[in-house]
Amino acid sequence: MLSADQCYKVFQQSIDDYHVHDNVDAPIKNPFPDGSFEALLYHKNWIDTVQWHLEDIIRKPDINPYDGIEIKRRIDRSNQDRTDTVEKVDDHFLExxxxxxxxxxxxxxxxxxxxxxxxxxxxxxxxxHMKEQTERKDASPDHIARCTQKLSVLLEQKNDMRAAYDELLEDVLNGNRKFKVYRQMKMYNDTSLNPMLYNQKKNGQ
Structure with a gap:
């Protein structure tokens, strides 16, 4: 199983690859072997990266309302894809x-x-993206200073999460900790659970 640093490296590669074109419609070109844990992590981060930028786009003040609705629906689909992918990652851990x-x-x-x-x-x-903000040439010194401080906190969090992840895997392997996988039961995308959807279907709309 990969260490935290190895996982971070896969995530970073996905982020760097996305920003070569920096386009939410750019096709994913996963560099890792099909079925590998690395390929799954790369795919997971690619979903996150595309969604990050969709969230930026939908907040444009002058966005066309129809485009906004379509992007919101795309974000909904992305959230479901993200959840499904996380559960596939958990399948690897269970095995x-x-x-x-x-x-x-x-x-x-x-x-x-x-x-x-x-x-x-x-x-x-x-x-x-916080590092990007610290490197902006069009931003004020105050903005750069605030973002530099925020970046420092994020890097500290990265170290803390590295330790938390590695220690969790070690503890589970040694039998000192355990976890259960509860499958997500999202209701809003399910035509049998969302009343806005099943009532529409019942009424033949």
């Missing part, structure tokens, strides 16, 4: 630890390794 028997009294971790990686992936995006 990796399937022969590990937790010790009596092993503590339950409230977060699965994959959802911790989800936060680490997004953190790498925050670091990338």
């Amino acid at each position: 990796h630890f399937r022969n590990v028997k937790p010790k009596p009294g092993a503590r339950m971790n409230s977060e699965t390794p994959a959802w911790l990686l989800d936060r680490m992936s997004i953190l790498m995006l925050k670091i990338y």
